[in-house]
Amino acid sequence: MMILSFGGKRSMLSPIDRLFYTSNFSDFLFDNLDDAMCLIDVNFHVLRVNDALKKIFNTDENMENMFFGDASKCAHFARTNKACGEDESCAACAVYTGAVQAAGSGKKISRISVPWEYTENGKKNDKYLQFTFIPLTFFNQTCILISIHDVSVQEEQDRLIKELSGRDSLTGLADRRYFYDVCESYFRTARRGFINLAVCMIDIDSFVSVNDTYGHKAGDSMLKELASVMEKSIRQSDFIARYGGDEFCLIFQYKKTADVLFAVEKLRGQVETHDFVYKAKTLRITISIGAALKPCHSTDALVNRAGSLLRAAKEKGGNRIEID
Structure with missing residues (x-):
């Protein structure tokens, strides 16, 4: 049995722990x-970092044994050895404070999002980073695992939500105008190579028959419930809007094409099996989806491509996905 020393204490490891420490498994x-x-x-x-962290901070520097948070960049911290407390304006102190609180919280996981200044090609820029602090205890010694995500796109989306009131009055989703504003923001980020972007156009199959058979109030009720079903199905990083009538638009970030296909197929299946209830009547509907993945020169071109794929899906009978 392997014995390690932590802070002067000797600890015996189980076979599983021994595998973790004596091989490259943890690495x-x-x-x-x-x-x-x-x-x-x-x-x-800093005890260790991975390559993904170096990439997000745009550095090849060996960060091990460095002081985490670099709160010394704050003049107040350098003078008093205490965080300035201006979490919104001082990212270094905000991260340092988050680590301090995590260290004293036991097992409580905490998160903060802060603007982080970085230099790229000699030009200073800001991006929003989300820090998740996870306290861990090994052999009565506490350390903190920190996961860091670039949430710049989501922050920009939230900013637009606050600045604009472009909400569809029926469904509560973003309207077409707001959709184009958000899509343009995603599109700029995609062109810089930070994300892969897909735009999906979604349409209810034979929706006119719902209005003709049950009336327009039934149709409105179905649109509201459908919006809720789709909004719950997508991820927080995705964005959905009502494009007009019974058409919806979805902006989707992805790493692999298979991710898009899985997500839209999940969405299509959930709508197909959902019971829409109106005045004690249970109704079922299906949707068709056109998903445009190939890079385009503009937001309009990407949306138009998704629209063409949607029409192709409906011409083939509906309740299907066309992806390109």
Whole structure:
């Protein structure tokens, strides 16, 4: 049985622990995660980082044994050795404070999002980073695992939500005008190579028959409920809007084409099996989806491509997905 020393204490490891520490297993797990990860001790010194973290901070520097958070960049911290408390304006102190609170919280996981300044091609820029602090205890020694995500697109989306009132009055989703504003923001980010972007156009099959058979109030009720079903089905990083009539638009970030196909097929299936109830009557509907993935020169071109794929799906009988 392997024995390790932590802080002067000797600890015997189980066979599973021995596998973790005596092989490259932990290195493999840490360095092959897509998420940017950092492990620090209670004195806020970096124990290890992975390549994804170096990428998000645009550095090749060896960060191990460095002081995490770099709150020394704050003049107040350098003078008093205390965070300035201006979490919204001082990212360094905000991250440092988050680590301090995580260290003293036991097992409580906490998150903060802050604007982070970085330099690219000699030009200073800001991006929003979300830090998740996860306290861990090994052999009575506390350390903190920190996961870091770039949430710049989501922050921009939230900013637009606050600035604009472009909401569809029936469904509560964003309207067409607001959709184009958000889509343009995603499109600019995609052109810089930070994300892969798909635009999906969604249409209810034979929706006119619902209005003709049950009336327009039934149709409105169905649109509201459909919006709720779709909004719950998508991820937080995706964006859905009512494009007009019974058409909806979905903006989707992805890593692999299979991710898009899985997501839209899940959405199509959930709508197909959902019971829409109106005045004690249970109704079923299906949707057709056109998903445009290929890079286009503009937002309009991407949306038009998705619209063409949607029409192709409906011409083939509906309740299907056309993707390109």
